[in-house]
Amino acid sequence: MDLQTLRHSCSHIMASAVKKIYPQAKLGIGPAIENGFYYDFEIPGGIKEEDLARIEQLMREEINKNLPFVHEDWESEKAIEFFNSKGETFKVELIKDLAQGKVSIYKHGDFVDLCKGPHIESTKEAKYFKILSTSGAYWKGIDSNQQLVRIYGTVFSTKEELENHLKLLEEAKLRDHRTLGRELGLFELFYNEAGAGLVFYLPDGARLKRIIEDWEINEHYRRGYKMVQTPHIMDKKLWQKSGHLDYYQDYMYPVTKENQEFILKPMNCPGHILIYKASLRSWRELPLRMFELGTVYRYEKSGVLHGLLRVRGFTQDDAHIFCRKEDLYSEIEGVLSFVKEAMNKFGFNDFTAELSTRPEKFIGEKENWDVAEGILEEVLKKKSFNYRINPGDGAFYGPKIDIKLKDALNREWQCATVQLDYAIPERFDLTYRAPDGKDTRVVMIHRVILGSLERFIATLIEHYAGKFPLWLSPVQVSVLNITEDVEDYAKEIKDILEKENIRVEADLRNETLQRKIREKEIRKVPYMVIVGKKERDAKQISVRARGMQNLGNMDMESFLNILKKEIQKA
Numbered sequence: 001m002d003l004q005t006l007r008h009s010c011s012h013i014m015a016s017a018v019k020k021i022y023p024q025a026k027l028g029i030g031p032a033i034e035n036g037f038y039y040d041f042e043i044p045g046g047i048k049e050e051d052l053a054r055i056e057q058l059m060r061e062e063i064n065k066n067l068p069f070v071h072e073d074w075e076s077e078k079a080i081e082f083f084n085s086k087g088e089t090f091k092v093e094l095i096k097d098l099a100q101g102k103v104s105i106y107k108h109g110d111f112v113d114l115c116k117g118p119h120i121e122s123t124k125e126a127k128y129f130k131i132l133s134t135s136g137a138y139w140k141g142i143d144s145n146q147q148l149v150r151i152y153g154t155v156f157s158t159k160e161e162l163e164n165h166l167k168l169l170e171e172a173k174l175r176d177h178r179t180l181g182r183e184l185g186l187f188e189l190f191y192n193e194a195g196a197g198l199v200f201y202l203p204d205g206a207r208l209k210r211i212i213e214d215w216e217i218n219e220h221y222r223r224g225y226k227m228v229q230t231p232h233i234m235d236k237k238l239w240q241k242s243g244h245l246d247y248y249q250d251y252m253y254p255v256t257k258e259n260q261e262f263i264l265k266p267m268n269c270p271g272h273i274l275i276y277k278a279s280l281r282s283w284r285e286l287p288l289r290m291f292e293l294g295t296v297y298r299y300e301k302s303g304v305l306h307g308l309l310r311v312r313g314f315t316q317d318d319a320h321i322f323c324r325k326e327d328l329y330s331e332i333e334g335v336l337s338f339v340k341e342a343m344n345k346f347g348f349n350d351f352t353a354e355l356s357t358r359p360e361k362f363i364g365e366k367e368n369w370d371v372a373e374g375i376l377e378e379v380l381k382k383k384s385f386n387y388r389i390n391p392g393d394g395a396f397y398g399p400k401i402d403i404k405l406k407d408a409l410n411r412e413w414q415c416a417t418v419q420l421d422y423a424i425p426e427r428f429d430l431t432y433r434a435p436d437g438k439d440t441r442v443v444m445i446h447r448v449i450l451g452s453l454e455r456f457i458a459t460l461i462e463h464y465a466g467k468f469p470l471w472l473s474p475v476q477v478s479v480l481n482i483t484e485d486v487e488d489y490a491k492e493i494k495d496i497l498e499k500e501n502i503r504v505e506a507d508l509r510n511e512t513l514q515r516k517i518r519e520k521e522i523r524k525v526p527y528m529v530i531v532g533k534k535e536r537d538a539k540q541i542s543v544r545a546r547g548m549q550n551l552g553n554m555d556m557e558s559f560l561n562i563l564k565k566e567i568q569k570a
Helices: 003-021 049-064 076-085 089-096 159-174 178-184 203-224 236-242 244-251 269-277 326-344 368-381 421-429 453-465 484-499 513-522 533-538 556-569
Strands: 035-044 071-074 102-108 112-115 129-138 147-156 234-235 253-257 260-264 290-296 313-325 350-355 387-390 402-407 412-421 431-433 438-442 443-452 477-482 504-507 527-529 541-545 548-556
Touching: 003 035, 003 102, 003 112, 003 129, 003 147, 049 129, 071 076, 076 089, 076 102, 076 112, 089 112, 102 548, 129 159, 129 350, 147 159, 178 453, 203 290, 203 313, 203 326, 203 443, 203 453, 203 533, 234 236, 236 260, 236 269, 236 421, 269 290, 269 313, 313 326, 313 453, 326 368, 326 402, 326 412, 326 443, 350 368, 368 402, 368 412, 412 453, 421 443, 421 504, 443 453, 477 484, 477 513, 484 504, 484 527, 484 533, 484 556, 504 513, 527 533, 541 556, 548 556
Parallel strands: 350 387, 477 504, 477 527
Antiparallel strands: 035 147, 071 102, 102 112, 129 147, 234 260, 253 260, 290 313, 313 443, 350 402, 402 412, 412 443, 431 438, 527 541, 541 548
16 A cells, blocks of 8 residues: 555545534645655644544544545536635635646545545545644745644554554654753753754763764865865855855845945855965866865744754854866765765764755756766766655755765654755856866865754764764763762772773762762763772772663773773774
């Protein structure tokens, strides 16, 4: 059975149940989505949480009745008259938008809906379902339109598939980076005091981010990238020239001072272009790989903000490669190899790619777009990437490859992007001096490896459920003293570990050992070193690994060997 058809049909069954409980509700749309479905409603006074169980019960009654789905084609005038008589103003609007002679209608029981289909044969095929949650949504996704109630659900072909999916959802709740981020002391989002979508890293969170950044800096230098730094704010004219203003104006933060208009940078490309243009470039300098850990600002609508996954200020591991046409294949191959190494380093071994092609609105020449799309696809094939085509979703200046990684729960996350750009170099007249002495047009590759560090950190938190591998943990070892009279010994142990470049803290508070251990377990610290009089007198330590695993007593050299082997293995 086709899951998309099953899920869309189940959304109709849910809409029918909602109308029975809330007769005044107006129907929006009810599509199938990944792993489920939703339906939007205008419900006067909103929906009550306790009514979700009633909706499920009424859905089961319709399913047990084995009601057939019946398809009919109606003249638009008849459909408008019918839905007007029912007060279904959203359906009337959709019919008028279609602007055609006939519209597709589906019925089951006494429920009638505007829908192109297809649908399952009858309601009995949708018996393995579950209503999941509710949220707000704007009609047609436009925030100036009415806010509707969106009800989410899921349905599967078998009971086992449904139960497995519900278990995954429960596990996903336990791994939610917003909850774990607070428990682990990584970050806060001070919505009311500072503004929505702005991240405040706490000490451990800032350290985690720095660990990732340091790894990235070293890896970029190793691959021949030049690190640069560009301002957070630049003249509006620069964004007009690049074309970004025309396409991203609604997402930009403007600033005006002394009659000069500035933009808080939403991306790093124009800054890197200015650095390239600052000197006459020779073919001997190319490819020039310019890298920046650049913080950018984008005005995301408040309704889409979500923890670290969707924020208004974030850091990108952004790079632009300025190269000759003959270097394109090898440079893009190099980027994809970098992506594979990075994903493996951080514990992701399953990922796919999307090749996004020319959108309706674009800059540059179609011929160049065709060439660029062909190059990207050839490289994907050569590097044996599993990929799919995403028609019309390229950047306005060039086609792109998006890498989607899969986490421990088999969920997809966006990370790396590679974009091939012939158009912006034309706008900025970017050239290099060729061997024959002529000025020749350069080509740009825009790319990120991890993407938004904020989003990547959220991905890591949920992938590992907060239990970071040792090399990545902000605090690798916590030293706990049992009694006050062994504080000096605990500090001595801490000093030894620090000299070996181990990230260590000493918890010398006058608290019970049990409480200290419990707190470290909540923070998911990989190792605890516990010292009391017995350990001090024997010049040993008691070691406990994350998960309450007692490794027993040992000397410092043995413990350091354990740590170093685990770090080197990563």
